[in-house]
Amino acid sequence: MTITEQVQETVEQADLVNKVQSILDFLITETSELEDEREHAVKTNQPVYHQAINNNIKQIYVTTSTLLAIRNDIESMHDDIQRHINKEKSASVQSANSTDNA
Template identity: 60%
Template sequence: MNYSEKVEETVEYADLINKVQSVLDFVCSENDELKIERDCAIRNNDPYYYQAINNNMKTNYIISSTLLAIRRDIETMHDDIRADINQEKNALSRSDQTEDNA
């Protein structure tokens, strides 16, 4: 196993995409509940409660956006690692062929 494969294995073992996705799912479910509470605040004509809920929804939006960016970065990192592994394997294979021809 070459160094690139070890890096890929370590990154996959960390399972960062699923961890980020779990937090995203939680934030989204919280946002759904906040929408219900916001509707209740509107019906009860409670502007302070409504504003607090809106602030929480804005915070959840920022958290979700940041987590989505992190998830995209992780996916890009995985793609880069796979490309490096393929490039390394091709280089090793060419090196083996050169040695065989010599």
């Protein structure tokens, strides 16, 4: 097993994409609930409560955006690792072929 394949296995075992996605799913649920509460705060004329909810929604937005960027980086890293593995395999096959031809 090559070093690159070991790295790939380690990354896959960490399952980072699914962990990040779980947090994103939770935040989406929280945002939905906050939007319902914000609507109630507007209807009952509670501006302080409304503003606090808006602040929470903004914080969730920033957190969600950051997690999406992390998820994209992880997916890109997976693609890079796979590309390196394919290069190593190709180089290994070429090396074996050149040895056989000698």
